[in-house]
Amino acid sequence: MRKYIDWKPKLREFFDYAKDRKFVFGEWDCVIFTNTAIKYMTGKHLLPKTWKTWNSESEALEAIQKLGKGEGLANAIDEAIKRSGGLTEVPIISRQMGDIAVVKQETEQVLVCDGYKLVGPSDSGLKVLNEAMPVEYIKCWRING
16 A cells, blocks of 8 residues: 555545544544545555444444454554555654544544644544543554555
């Protein structure tokens, strides 16, 4: 998996597309949001098709637990990366535009770096991670190339 030459404008186009979409499990949650961002940047999906088959929070957690072998969202994404390749783990402190990261506040979520902040879907559209609240940074990855 490699980024398009013009991946930055494509990612900005994605953020514009996503800004008013509201969070819905199985349609527009953090996993689908991030997978769509990756597709905008590379033309390819990272996650297995079976990951997009849930319709509720409990079904989503079940899919994550299954792929992540009971070790949470970051491990599930690691497992997806092993299957598809193309991403490398990087220190969260060095995150840059286009990187994806798993963080935990109330729950684990996977977000995309817009170049400054981590962003993802919410009930009111695109949200910026509130770093004023306690946050546990779990893992960060960068698309190769």
